[in-house]
Amino acid sequence: MAVRAVAGRFISCIHNNELLLCHRSIVGRTRRSSSTQAVEEPRPIASRTVITNPSHHTSDHIGSWYTLEPNTVKRLFGHGGIPKPYRTLCDAFFESSLMVRQPALSTIDYIKRSNLNLPPNKFMLYGNNGVGKTISLVHITHFLAEDGWVLVHVPVPSQWRRVFKEVVPSATNPDQYDHTRDSVMWLQHFRSQNTELLKSLQLETSEHYTWTQREATEVGQPLMTLADFGISRARFASDCVTAIIKELKQCASQDRCKVAVVIDGINSLFCPTSRYRLEDLTYLPPDRFTIFRAFLSLLQSDWKNGVIVGTIDKRDNEGERRKSYLPRYLLRQKGWEALDPFIPIPVVDYDEVEMRSAINYYLDRGWLQSPHSGSDVGRKELAALSNHNPLTFMEICKSI
Known part of the structure; x- marks a missing residue:
């Protein structure tokens, strides 16, 4: 009926030589009505929760958004951990907000119920590309920091195998190779996340570390001294990472702290090859990297008061090993045995x-x-x- 009415008015206008005037009148009314409708239509309000402490999030908050304080984002993720595209989006929104989702809530609940007197429980988030594994890991990392865990956070270990910044022969072990600049960057990340907590825990070195004839770290020094030395002396940064991990495992076993190992793309640690070539043009296996060995030692079950949380992502494998996102396929036999037993936590698309x-x-x-x-x-x-x-x-x- 509306179409017939409009057509009739056009025909009438033609007969009266007023087609142009009528057309302008109808279009003007249409534009004004659509514009009015767009203005009057209310903009949806996002579902938010004012609870910013992840330990208080429950299933009632699933689908809601919570906002991290800028200082928290800078302290925990200033050196990595949040994917660059998501970080750019947060900058555009002038806030860093995360959606509360079931995988993160399940992991947090499992961590709360873990028996810390036993070897570390291992929780592995897995799923297809882009489902939100890393963002869930950000949520979990925030919980661990608020809950008083010392963080050993590795944002992207695959870069140490593929896009390394600098690799040199080890200063202390001729059979190994060090990532000097990457190790310095990780030590800065560790210091940013844990400085205040380590001050309150008053953790100290239990061994004497000799670096050169003139430089050494004595017994009883604050643990952060090792990080400071590695940052100032890049040549020994990888060895300082190894020393910090060794000291943390010992402190945790002595009930002096809780240690949370968080690794995004943990399957990258078990890839058989790297892109670094030796003098004979053969590719160096990652298990000869000092920093890889250090973090692999954390996956062992020879300590307590810890948890291990990681993501398994097929994009962190080499190109020919990305046909499936299932853990058994991506971890290979070596990774499967190193992490066994672990609790698999699937991450799926939005419901x-x-x-x-x-x-x-x-x-x-x-x-x-x-x-x-x-x-x-x-x-x-x-x-x-x-x-x-x-x-x-x-x-x-x-x-x-």
């Missing part, structure tokens, strides 16, 4: 509640500008285009 919450958050922050994005049709299109995958959803919204 309907989480998808709706993600769209509402983007609308709330003004990232989705189209007035149709919040409609039922627009939401269905966004869900279909992204297939409910968090990373794909973030990428398709870049150009919207």
Whole structure:
């Protein structure tokens, strides 16, 4: 009926030689009505929780967003841990917010119920690309920091095997090779995350470490002294990482602290080859890297008062070993035996509640500008285009 009415008015205008005037009148009314409708349509408000301590998050908060304080982000993730695309998005939003999801809640609950008098429990998050494994790990890392755990956090170990900054023969072991600059960067990361906690725990070195004829770290020095020395003397940075890990394992076994090992892409530690070539043009196996050996020692069951949390990601394997995202395939026999037993925690795409919450958050922050994005049709299109995958959803919204 509406189409017939409009057509009739056009015909009438033609007969009266007023087509142009009528066309302008109709278009003007249409634009004004659509503009008024877009203004009047309320913008969805993101589901948020004011509870910023992850230890208090429950299943009632699933799908809600919580915001990390800027100082917390700088202290815990200033040297890595949050993926660069997500960090860029947080900068655009002027806040660092995470969605509360079940994998992180399950891991936190398991950690709370762990018996710390036994060897460390191991929790491995796995799933397809872009489902949110690393962001869940950020949530868990925040909980561990708030709960008083000493963090041994490795954001991207695969870089030490593929895109290393500098590799030189070890200053103390001729059969090993050191990542000097990468080790310095990790020591800075460790110092940023744990300085205040280590001061209160008053952890001290239990051994005498001789570096040169003139330089040594005496028994009874604050543990952070090792990190400071490695940062100032890059040649010994990898050995300082090894010393810190050894001291932390001993302190934890003596009930002096709790140590949380957090490794994003833990399967990278078990890849058989690296991209570093020796003089004979053969590729160096990663188990000859000092820093790899240091972190692999943390996966052993010869200490207590600890937990090990990691992600298993096929993108951290070499190209020909990425056909499946399942742990047994990506870890190989060596990694499977090193981590056994561990608790597998699947991370999947957004469900309907989480998808709706993600769209509402983007609308709330003004990232989705189209007035149709919040409609039922627009939401269905966004869900279909992204297939409910968090990373794909973030990428398709870049150009919207």
